[in-house]
Amino acid sequence: MSRLYDFHGGIHPPQHKDAATGSPIQALPLPPLLHIALAQSVGNAARPTVAVGQHVRKGETLAEPDGRLSAAVHAPTSGTITAIGPHPFAHPSGLPVDTLTLQPDGLDEWQPRQPLDWQQADGTALRKHLQAMGVVGLGGAAFPTHLKLAAGQLATLVVNGAECEPFISCDDLLMRERATSIVDGIRIAAHALQAGEVLIGIEDNKPQAIAAMQAACAGTAYRVVSIPTKYPSGGAKQLIRILTGIEVPHGTRATDLGVQCLNVGTLYAIARAVLHGEPLLSRIVTVTGAVTRAANYEVAIGTPLAWLLQQAGISDPGTDVIMGGPMMGITLPDLAAGLPKAGNCLIAKSAALFPPRPAEQACIRCGDCASACPAELQPMDLFWFAKSRQFGKAQERHLFDCIECGACSYVCPSQIPLVDYYRFAKSEIWTAERDKKNATLARQRHEFRQFRIERDKSEKAARIAARAAEQAAKLATQAATPVAASTAAASGMDDAKKAAIAAALARAAAQKEAKPLSEQHTSGLDDAKQAAIQAAMARAAARKAAAEAAKAGDAANPDRAATATPAQTGMDDAKRAAIEAAMARAAARKAAAQSAQADNTAAANPDSAATATTSQTGIDDAKRAAIEAAMARAAARKAAAAEAKKDAAP
């Protein structure tokens, strides 16, 4: 009825699923202690709401979600919180994380459960309920489920029962035994997503699961689709491709293309949470490999992994254990960790099942990896770029489209752990990007500081120059002798002109500095705050420069300041300042000529002429202007004295 699509590449590793599928789901007694990590999902760790020593009942919230990308954590059984603090965690880093330790009291006493009337509840209420119930993706990614149910008017809901990794069979057993509840979960999810159709993809190596799901779906429009067994058909993007033909590119959300993918275990958890008010307290875990009782166990979240492996009869407690599948799973650094919600499978490694990999050899570019790559990358090229640290080229060749499924590593005849190289390249790129961002920020801060220092300096210079000019002009008008007045005015005017030029220069420099800052912002800083700061800086600089120019203009022509100020404040223009300075100069010259005419003896006065010359050839220095003004003052006094003497002498 429905057409199946294929995806490129893929591999067929030995299945090794039979060891754990021979028996039904096994119940376990409660462990002596539960170690429930606060970080149970992608996103923020939950915030604890209980205290050490507090008694909690089964299903009670121990920690509440911290923000949207977070889910609540609950007590898997009744008991006492004995510790809250760092504890080993099932993560490749081996770093301990904040963990609640719960000592079960053996009563397994529930708190009152509150189911949700999902047919009446709107989407928001359902999502809130699921977040409060701590439901996260159980396929391995542990993405908070409430966020996946946010879309509406979805064309297709894809249900992931592919379970393509070798050894893992927890979804298989869940479908065999609890298909009805899974279908209840599908009903709720399809309702929330307003899904047009529901396609349930199950690999054809699970005929019993397919039959059970088909039986449970009888009478519904949901279609169970048997898909060819090929790793990694259980990857969300691969399964969507197989069932719908849609390819979800890297960086695009499936919901944007009208598809959403949910794992069967997650749907089961949704059904329990909604229909029964049961938070996510336990999950099915495949325990297999070098254990005597390989099976699927229903395990409380937080159950110490070492204890779980003991229950399954691990032959040697020192054995390395993989959590997840052999393709994408991690070797657990510490078995004291409690079972996380994402923990779908534990494999005790035996030498027979996992012979040590032969030594890495040179890549011979055979291209087997490219044939196996479901993302249709050229892994041998990415390997080459990663190894030679040409990360830019690796990114150009779509390194980040790699889903790290490990198919390339599996087929490589040179035994190169290719995915390790890609992870290395990715983390190097992330680090470099972070460093670059920090460096840009630091550079911007530095440049702003430089700008500020320069601005303060030029402002100060302009202020001093303006004050000196003002003083000189005042003195000139106050001078008793017209000769002295003219001289003083001439020197004062010249200094004012210089001040105006200095102000214009400072303004130009300020503009120049403000410009690169705003350019940096456009050249790719993703920080709105930064942009706002820069805009404000530029604005401030412009305003300051305008004020400076106006001030300089005023200073250059104290006589006309009153009329000039209103007209000029808006026109911060170097040319204008220059014109004004020239006008001031002309006025000064005119005044000098007038005073010379009035008293021709003053014109012959060598002292005052020398002073004027000096002031005209002098450098633009505020200090100098002040000195000159003082000298002009002295000359004026001297001239006045000489005049008095001359008058008195005859």
Place this chain on the structure above:
Amino acid sequence: MSIHATHIARPVTVSRVMLKVLAALLPGIAVSAYCFGPGVLLQLLLATVTALGAEAAVLRLRQRPVTPALADLSAVVTAWLLALSMPPLGAWWMIVLATLFAIVLGKQVYGGLGHNPFNPAMVGFAVMIVSFPAQMAAWGTPLTTLDAAAQLQWIVTHTLPAGSNLDAISSATPLDVLKTGLLQGGQTAGQLLQQPRFGHWGNAGGEWVALAWALGGLWLWQQKLIPWRTPLAMLAGVLAVSLPLWLWQPAHYASPLFHLLNGATLLAAGFIVTDPVSGSTTPLGRLIFGFLVGVLMVVIRVFGGFPDAVAFAVLIMNMAVPFIDQTTQPRVFGRKGGRHA
């Protein structure tokens, strides 16, 4: 040990791949030894010893582990391909020299296995055919009357037992005969090909060896060790040039069948253009690479100065591989255009 690595791997190693390539050469070697005498076996032995010795010496100089590199058998594959491309009764120093060039200058100077831009065996062959064209063109006479001992004596000492003459053991290759004959004029290709030297389909003895190479290549393909694209594209390239020429002027140009069964065409299709290290790796790139090797090979054979041209065609196309690969990047999952700027 990496915590996050893929925990399982296909039980395949480079050594096993190379071993299978060597196995795939065995039928051709057997037919060759039957048709041209056991000289070829001595050539193989000389090449193997020289290759391993040269590889070990360079690795020692480079201060790299010797044993794993020798155990990957890639040097032996190079040696065998070279020995099988050279005249079976060539003098011992020829194969030794060719192998030294192949391993040292064709492979190790670039950094050893996986790093050589050129097919090492073809580097060795090209050096020899440029330097010693006459000796390289003298092939063994098919189904010679010369016994094994005499053949070996000839290879090693370049002397013959009393009563034998050189013509009994060595004659020009069909490619050479045809080329020379056509250049001299007077005879059409058809008339020339009547000579016994050309056998049923253009190469007495050699045609059976060529078919044995094809058999080996098919087995490698069946074992998924070589892709189908490169060899088929190469044969298509051979046809694309030889067929129109032959249809146009059959008197002047040899048939496509002649080109397929002569020289190293089928050896190249199965074992040389399929060398992954120096060949293209993208699906489209493999087609382009193979096709142009076939085209160049016939063009150089027909219009060029050398009777056989596999080595030149392969080396020229090896140079083009980075460009081909870069411009033929396949589409990435979910992306409309797989090519990138």
